Amino acid sequence: MTEAKRPTINWMDVLWLVFLAGLALLPPVREIHKQLILLGFGVIQLGEGRLIARVPRRGPAYIVLLKIALATLLIDHTGELSINSSYYPIYYLPVVTAAEYFGPWSTLVWTSLASAAYCSYLSPTLNPAIAEYEITQESYFVLAIRVLFFFLAAMIVNRHVVENRRTTQRYQELAETLAETNRRLELAQAEARRSERLAALGQLSAGLAHEIRNPLGVIKGSAEMLTQKLGAADPLVTELAGYISTETNRLSALVTRFLDFARPLHADLTPQDITAVLDRALNDVAQFWKGAPVQVEKEYEAALPLVPLDESLSEQAFVNIVQNAYDAMGTGGGKLRVRARKSRASSRDGGSLDGVEVRIEDTGPGIPPELREQIFNPFVTTKKTGVGLGLSIVSKIIDGHRGTIRVEGAEHPAVAAPGQGASFVIFFPAANEQTAVGETAHLVIS
Numbered sequence: 001m002t003e004a005k006r007p008t009i010n011w012m013d014v015l016w017l018v019f020l021a022g023l024a025l026l027p028p029v030r031e032i033h034k035q036l037i038l039l040g041f042g043v044i045q046l047g048e049g050r051l052i053a054r055v056p057r058r059g060p061a062y063i064v065l066l067k068i069a070l071a072t073l074l075i076d077h078t079g080e081l082s083i084n085s086s087y088y089p090i091y092y093l094p095v096v097t098a099a100e101y102f103g104p105w106s107t108l109v110w111t112s113l114a115s116a117a118y119c120s121y122l123s124p125t126l127n128p129a130i131a132e133y134e135i136t137q138e139s140y141f142v143l144a145i146r147v148l149f150f151f152l153a154a155m156i157v158n159r160h161v162v163e164n165r166r167t168t169q170r171y172q173e174l175a176e177t178l179a180e181t182n183r184r185l186e187l188a189q190a191e192a193r194r195s196e197r198l199a200a201l202g203q204l205s206a207g208l209a210h211e212i213r214n215p216l217g218v219i220k221g222s223a224e225m226l227t228q229k230l231g232a233a234d235p236l237v238t239e240l241a242g243y244i245s246t247e248t249n250r251l252s253a254l255v256t257r258f259l260d261f262a263r264p265l266h267a268d269l270t271p272q273d274i275t276a277v278l279d280r281a282l283n284d285v286a287q288f289w290k291g292a293p294v295q296v297e298k299e300y301e302a303a304l305p306l307v308p309l310d311e312s313l314s315e316q317a318f319v320n321i322v323q324n325a326y327d328a329m330g331t332g333g334g335k336l337r338v339r340a341r342k343s344r345a346s347s348r349d350g351g352s353l354d355g356v357e358v359r360i361e362d363t364g365p366g367i368p369p370e371l372r373e374q375i376f377n378p379f380v381t382t383k384k385t386g387v388g389l390g391l392s393i394v395s396k397i398i399d400g401h402r403g404t405i406r407v408e409g410a411e412h413p414a415v416a417a418p419g420q421g422a423s424f425v426i427f428f429p430a431a432n433e434q435t436a437v438g439e440t441a442h443l444v445i446s
Contacts, residue, residue: 013045013046016042016045016046017042017045017046020038020041020042020045023038023087024038028078031077031078033073033077034074034077034078037070037073037074037077038074040066040070041067041070041093044063044066044067044070048063051063052101060097060098060101060102063097063101064094064097064098064101064110067093067094067097068091068094068113068114068117070090071090071091071093071094071114071117071118072117072118072120074087074090075087075088075090075118075121076121082121082127082129083118083119083121083122083127083130083143088118088146091114091115091117091118091150092150092153094110094114095110095111095114095150095153095154096153096154096157098110098111098114098154099111099153099154099155099157099158099161100157100158100161102158103158103162104155104158104159104162107154107155107158108151108154110154111150111151111154114150115147115150115151118146118147118150119143119147122135122143194377197377212251212255213252213255216248216251216252216255219244219248220244220245220248220249220252222244223241223242223244223245223248224241224245226241227241227242227245267310267313267397267400267401268310269308269309269310269401270308270309270310270311271306271307271308271309271431272306272307272308272309272311273304273306273307274304274307274309274314274340274356274358274428275300275304275340277309277311277314277315277318278298278300278318278338278340278358279298280315281315281318281319281322282296282298282318282322282338284315284319285319285322285323285326288323289326292326292331292333293331293332293333293334294326294329294333294334294335294336295333295334295335295336296336296337296338297335297336297337297338298337298338298339299337299338299339299340299341300339300340301340301341301342304340304341304342304356305342305354305355305356305430305431306430306431307355307356307401307428307429307430307431308401308402308428308429308431309401309428310397310400310401313397313400313401314397314401316393316397317393317394317397317398317426318358318360320390320391320393320394321360321391321394321424322336322338322360323390324390324391325360325362325364325422326362327364328362328364328365328366328422329362329363329364330364334362334363334364335362335363336360336361336362336363337359337360337361337362338358338359338360338361339358339359339361340356340357340358340359341356341357342354342355342356342357343355343356343357343427345357345404345427345429353429353430354429354430355403355427355428355429355430356427356428356430357425357426357427358425358426358427358428359423359424359425359426360423360424360426361421361422361423361424362421362422363420363421364420364421364422365420366409366420366421366422367407367422369409372406372407372408375391375407376391376392376394376395376405377392398426401428402428402429403426403427403428403429404426404427405424405425405426405427406424406425407422407423407424407425408422408423408425409421409422409423
């Protein structure tokens with residue numbers, strides 16, 4: 001069991017209670033109404049924070065109104081003529097409270113209301129005893145001085161509060177800016193670490209691939225020689241040689257994937273219509289999966305900007321993603337939704353880029369949330385027989401196009417049931433105005 005926290009006492013509230021107790025001990029001491037009014041001030045002061053927390057918009061107004069009412073009652077019970085009561089500074093309480101919670105103009109309004117409540121005792125209707133006295137011009141001057149001091153105190157306190165709010169807001173904005181800068185720095189550091197790992201893995205993969213490919217050629221050639229020499233005499237030799245040849249081809253394809261991952265990709269970027277590349281990729285995969293019960297939906301926004309693309313590499317990236325979607329849905333089929341729309345994304349220097357967002361969604365089992373940040377790393381895969389290089393190559397190609405790629409859950413329930421489906425979101429920056437159509441930008445993706 002954890003020890004319950006003891007309630008803490010605000011020392012400012014304690015000072016308030018001490019000051020109010022001091023007023024209660026001053027004459028007139030036996031005035032019961034005075035003691036009750038001061039007790040009311042103490043209760044309001046202690047409960048002020050709770051009331052404002054519960055009613056944040058109207059709470060400050062309620063507090064100021066209550067303090068004005070109690071201040072008016074207090075001077076009514078502490079002076080023969082009321083307006084001459086020595087307790088008139090009690091009006092500083094609602095005035096200062098208004099200055100703490102409101103802006104300059106609202107503070108002036110509340111101070112005027114408090115001053116009006118104090119001056120109301122000059123009215124014979126509200127204070128019949130005033131008719132028995134003659135008010136001199138000097139008395140009016142004294143009253144005006146008191147009221148002006150109400151406004152002076154209100155403005156001084158309000159100015160301090162407003163400056164404090166501005167300073168707090170600046171600190172909050174600075175803290176948010178620092179937090180955003182730290183986030184970008186962490187992303188940059190993570191990207192740098194990932195790039196270092198990819199570079200090391202690329203060098204290792206290239207070396208291993210070259211070393212493995214030569215023995216594979218010897219093995220495959222030997223199996224073919226055995227088939228030619230002994231195949232007719234021994235059917236078992238033919239069968240085993242076939243197994244060797246098949247597995248050698250599979251290993252050779254795997255080595256090719258390693259080389260694709262390791263070698264620098266030379267991208268020739270030219271402004272193109274991205275929907276045409278998407279259509280070709282979809283047709284290529286559909287031909288390979290001919291007859292698969294997959295329903296393809298395409299939603300292309302009109303008047304999409306041209307995007308600098310390497311036609312071959314970008315089509316390879318789309319084919320890999322669509323192929324994975326078909327694999328995930330399997331022979332049972334499903335729905336594949338491809339969308340392209342205008343979008344804007346943050347650039348690496350903190351600005352923003354206009355471009356095209358491509359979203360490819362499927363109704364497969366989806367990718368677990370804990371793997372979504374790692375799925376583009378080498379050798380990370382959700383397939384039982386996968387190697388985990390396909391999406392790494394896709395990420396490499398997208399990076400070479402200065403784009404971004406991420407994976408999410410399916411965005412629309414019409415595409416996949418809740419908790420199912422994967423959505424690959426790819427952003428390509430649009431061709432800038434300085435790059436004319438047909439101009440080629442050579443980029444090496446290492």
